[in-house]
Amino acid sequence: MVGGFNAYFSNIFEVASTVFEGMAVTFSHFVRKPTTIQYPDRMAIRVQDTLPYRYRGILEVDLEICTGCLACERACPIDCIVIDAKKDKSTKKMMLNRFDIDIAKCMYCGLCSEPCPTGSIHHTPEFEGADFSLESMMRRFVKQPVAAYKPKKVEDDPEVAPILERGMRYLDEFADPAGKTGTDS
Amino acid sequence: MLQQFLDSLIADGTLGGMPRDVAYLIGMLGAGALVVFGFVLNISGVTTFVERRVWARIQSRIGPNRVGPQGILQWLADGIKLLMKEEAIPFAADSALFKLAPFVVTVGFITAFVAVPFSSALVIADLNLGILYITSMTSLVVVGIMIAGWASNNKWSLIGGIRAAAQIVSYEIPAALSIFTVILITGTLSMQGIIQQQGWGPWDWFIFHSPFTFVGFFITFVSLLAEGNRTPFDLPEAESELVAGFVTEYSGARYLFFFLVEWGNLYVISAILVTLFLGGWQVPMIPGLAESPFWLNLTQAVTFIVKSYAGVITMMWIRATLPRVRVDQLMSTCWKYLLPIAFVNFMGTALWVLIWPEGFRFAELALTLLGFSMVVYFFYRVVFHLRRSGAELTFSPLS
Amino acid sequence: MTEFSMFPVVFYLMAAITVGSAFGVAFTNNIFYSAIALMFTLLGAAGLYVMLAADFVAVVQVFVYVGGILVLTLFAINLTSRIGDVSVSNRSLGRFPSFLVLGLIGYSMVRAIRTAAWNVVEVGDPVPTIEAIGDAFLTQYILPFELASLVLLAALVGAVVLSRKELKEVRG
Numbered sequence: 001m002v003g004g005f006n007a008y009f010s011n012i013f014e015v016a017s018t019v020f021e022g023m024a025v026t027f028s029h030f031v032r033k034p035t036t037i038q039y040p041d042r043m044a045i046r047v048q049d050t051l052p053y054r055y056r057g058i059l060e061v062d063l064e065i066c067t068g069c070l071a072c073e074r075a076c077p078i079d080c081i082v083i084d085a086k087k088d089k090s091t092k093k094m095m096l097n098r099f100d101i102d103i104a105k106c107m108y109c110g111l112c113s114e115p116c117p118t119g120s121i122h123h124t125p126e127f128e129g130a131d132f133s134l135e136s137m138m139r140r141f142v143k144q145p146v147a148a149y150k151p152k153k154v155e156d157d158p159e160v161a162p163i164l165e166r167g168m169r170y171l172d173e174f175a176d177p178a179g180k181t182g183t184d185s
Numbered sequence: 186m187l188q189q190f191l192d193s194l195i196a197d198g199t200l201g202g203m204p205r206d207v208a209y210l211i212g213m214l215g216a217g218a219l220v221v222f223g224f225v226l227n228i229s230g231v232t233t234f235v236e237r238r239v240w241a242r243i244q245s246r247i248g249p250n251r252v253g254p255q256g257i258l259q260w261l262a263d264g265i266k267l268l269m270k271e272e273a274i275p276f277a278a279d280s281a282l283f284k285l286a287p288f289v290v291t292v293g294f295i296t297a298f299v300a301v302p303f304s305s306a307l308v309i310a311d312l313n314l315g316i317l318y319i320t321s322m323t324s325l326v327v328v329g330i331m332i333a334g335w336a337s338n339n340k341w342s343l344i345g346g347i348r349a350a351a352q353i354v355s356y357e358i359p360a361a362l363s364i365f366t367v368i369l370i371t372g373t374l375s376m377q378g379i380i381q382q383q384g385w386g387p388w389d390w391f392i393f394h395s396p397f398t399f400v401g402f403f404i405t406f407v408s409l410l411a412e413g414n415r416t417p418f419d420l421p422e423a424e425s426e427l428v429a430g431f432v433t434e435y436s437g438a439r440y441l442f443f444f445l446v447e448w449g450n451l452y453v454i455s456a457i458l459v460t461l462f463l464g465g466w467q468v469p470m471i472p473g474l475a476e477s478p479f480w481l482n483l484t485q486a487v488t489f490i491v492k493s494y495a496g497v498i499t500m501m502w503i504r505a506t507l508p509r510v511r512v513d514q515l516m517s518t519c520w521k522y523l524l525p526i527a528f529v530n531f532m533g534t535a536l537w538v539l540i541w542p543e544g545f546r547f548a549e550l551a552l553t554l555l556g557f558s559m560v561v562y563f564f565y566r567v568v569f570h571l572r573r574s575g576a577e578l579t580f581s582p583l584s
Numbered sequence: 585m586t587e588f589s590m591f592p593v594v595f596y597l598m599a600a601i602t603v604g605s606a607f608g609v610a611f612t613n614n615i616f617y618s619a620i621a622l623m624f625t626l627l628g629a630a631g632l633y634v635m636l637a638a639d640f641v642a643v644v645q646v647f648v649y650v651g652g653i654l655v656l657t658l659f660a661i662n663l664t665s666r667i668g669d670v671s672v673s674n675r676s677l678g679r680f681p682s683f684l685v686l687g688l689i690g691y692s693m694v695r696a697i698r699t700a701a702w703n704v705v706e707v708g709d710p711v712p713t714i715e716a717i718g719d720a721f722l723t724q725y726i727l728p729f730e731l732a733s734l735v736l737l738a739a740l741v742g743a744v745v746l747s748r749k750e751l752k753e754v755r756g
Contacts, residue, residue, distance in 0.1 A: 008522075011522070012522065012526075019503075019506070019507065020563065020566075021566065022506045022507065023502060023503070023506050023563075024563055024566035024567045024569075024570060025506075025570050026243045026502060026505055026506045027243075027502070027563075027567050028567045028568075028570035028571045028574070029242075029243050029244070029245055030239070030242050030243045030502075031567075031571070031578055031579070031580060032245060032571070032574075032576040032577065032578060032579065033576070033577040033578065033579040034241070034242060034245050034246050034247045034579075035245045035246065036245075036246045036247045038247070204589075204590075206589050206590035206591070207590065209590075210590055279616070281617075282616065282617075282620065285620070289623075312639075313639060313712040313714065314639055314640060314643050314712075314714055317640075317643050317644075317647070318643050320647065321643050321644070321646040321647035321650075321651060322646065324646070324647055324650065324651025324652075324655075325646070325650060325651065327651060327655050328623055328650060328651070328654060328655060328658070331655065331658045331659075331662065332620065332658075334662070335616060335658070335661075335662055343662060346662070347659065347662055347663065350655050350658070350659065351659075354651070354652065354655055354656075357651070374714065
């Protein structure tokens with residue numbers, strides 16, 4: 001009987017003290033900074049800028065250094081790259097008439113950027129490609145027919161040089177598995 | 186005060202010779218409509234928004250903050266969305282009763298506001314039995330819930346409705362007993378009368394009047410929480426257990442009614458607690474205030490609303506802290522713990538009032554000190570938890 | 585012409601609610617509808633109490649009758665399985681004898697109401713009744729008050745005993 005009596009009061013005391021402690025804990029949480037990250041418009045840094053260098057995002061082509069070798073088209077396992085490159089009879093130059101990448105089909109495997117000799121086709125950190133229309137999934141990189149690039153020993157064109165440099169660095173650090181830097185994968 | 190106002194209007198002839206009774210009727214309906222549409226519905230809506238923000242901050246996240254600046258229009262958006270939803274009535278449900286239930290519940294809730302005193306002059310009707318009237322009108326909500334449970338023709342709604350009714354009816358007893366404990370001290374049931382016997386400072390409030398009323402405050406708080414179907418007693422609408430309890434089949438505007446009543450009921454509960462135990466609208470008598478009735482009433486109303494809203498936020502805080510109790514634990518809490526303690530309180534207060542009719546000042550001050558030290562200890566524990574977790578603080582409620 | 589008073593309007597409204605709902609209680613086939621009509625009857629009765637300036641009785645009527653007794657009635661209806669299947673008509677007497685008895689009782693009731701010596705009091709301002717009732721309960725009518733509480737206690741204990749006994753019989 002006395003045991004039951006004690007249990008009764010200890011129950012009440014336990015309830016009161018645990019609720020008190022619990023409310024102290026929740027109040028301490030109330031005054032803390034919330035851990036929510038308000039993606040995408042209230043971030044401190046753009047997410048695209050926090051991604052690693054080798055992130056395989058949406059593909060992009062730098063037409064200034066594309067040689068028209070069609071290595072990427074052959075390498076793509078899904079055939080999402082469609083290139084139209086013809087030698088122009090009159091000017092004896094390789095003309096690129098069409099360079100379409102269907103990013104809806106693309107599986108971002110990176111097999112196309114590996115064999116590129118100049119690094120013109122490369123992955124960007126961009127990943128927000130969602131849109132309301134199916135047509136925007138087809139990225140057409142050729143607005144009007146341009147001449148393909150002819151690689152030279154030393155590139156001296158000031159506009160093309162930085163692009164070529166970026167492309168070659170990309171190839172070194174990413175597309176080439178052994179890598180000039182010596183790191184594997 | 187309303188009567189004087191109306192009498193003056195009749196005397197001026199602005200009401201064009203309308204019979205006196207009709208003028209009173211329209212005046213009362215107008216005042217009621219003003220309170221309901223201007224205050225009650227808005228406070229219910231804003232409470233949903235405040236609850237979501239408070240709850241979220243306790244859970245280390247930000248609540249809704251996109252609709253309108255800081256999300257303050259979220260409740261309007263939710264309300265409009267619910268109003269525009271299709272009102273589906275199940276085929277086998279009793280459609281007349283299905284449609285009746287939200288109205289019974291809303292009537293039970295809104296009629297309670299007639300006696301809630303916002304300031305010394307702002308009360309629709311200072312009924313002689315104010316607190317008894319409020320308690321009895323909120324018991325109409327039970328009937329509405331049972332009708333909803335039956336009319337949905339759904340096992341879970343039925344069980345939810347019965348559980349809700351059992352819970353509310355059981356907890357009415359310790360709630361009423363603890364309320365009447367305070368009535369023993371005041372000798373009047375009128376809400377204004379109860380407030381006028383308290384003072385502006387915590388040592389004059391009834392919560393610190395005697396150890397029995399101190400315990401009685403917590404008993405009333407717990408019982409009224411259970412009456413309002415709030416966690417930890419929200420089994421009737423347990424989202425994870427009974428689908429949605431008695432509101433399973435409700436959608437659209439009818440759902441809106443039920444939830445308006447639930448959030449608004451928080452405010453009524455808080456108002457009852459503030460009136461009985463926490464001094465109501467009493468403000469210190471600053472010399473400038475007594476002259477101008479406008480400023481006096483405004484200060485008093487603001488004090489009352491701030492205090493009640495603090496109670497509402499405490500209830501949200503408890504909701505974020507405690508898990509739900511099982512139905513048998515709920516019943517045993519009421520009948521085995523709250524009821525005997527309420528009885529002991531009642532007798533203790535009766536003895537106290539007999540021995541010290543004017544109140545025992547030393548006890549009042551000692552209890553105020555006890556309450557104050559509890560608050561200090563509470564913040565000490567909060568600081569302990571903050572130090573232990575080493576988290577970053579922010580006091581701004583903004584995201 | 586005397587000034588228009590809302591009193592008769594409200595009285596007839598309350599009376600209509602009360603009597604109409606009472607008809608509903610008696611004549612509906614669906615038992616749940618009867619219970620809800622009972623709720624309206626009790627609320628109408630509370631309104632009539634208010635008109636008689638019996639404020640305490642009105643509020644307690646809502647509290648106890650609607651919030652307690654009606655809720656328990658609804659409990660019973662909800663928890664009884666297949667309650668809609670019960671046919672609620674008693675065929676023992678038939679219609680003509682029942683109308684005859686009804687007519688006789690009705691006539692005698694109306695006759696009694698009309699010829700009784702009612703104590704007609706002037707309608708004055710309503711005074712709060714609760715203090716008077718409380719005083720009366722604890723001074724003049726204390727014996728009936730205590731006896732009534734004893735009866736309630738006996739009913740409570742009896743209910744507990746009855747339900748316990750049934751459980752024991754089921755088990756054993």
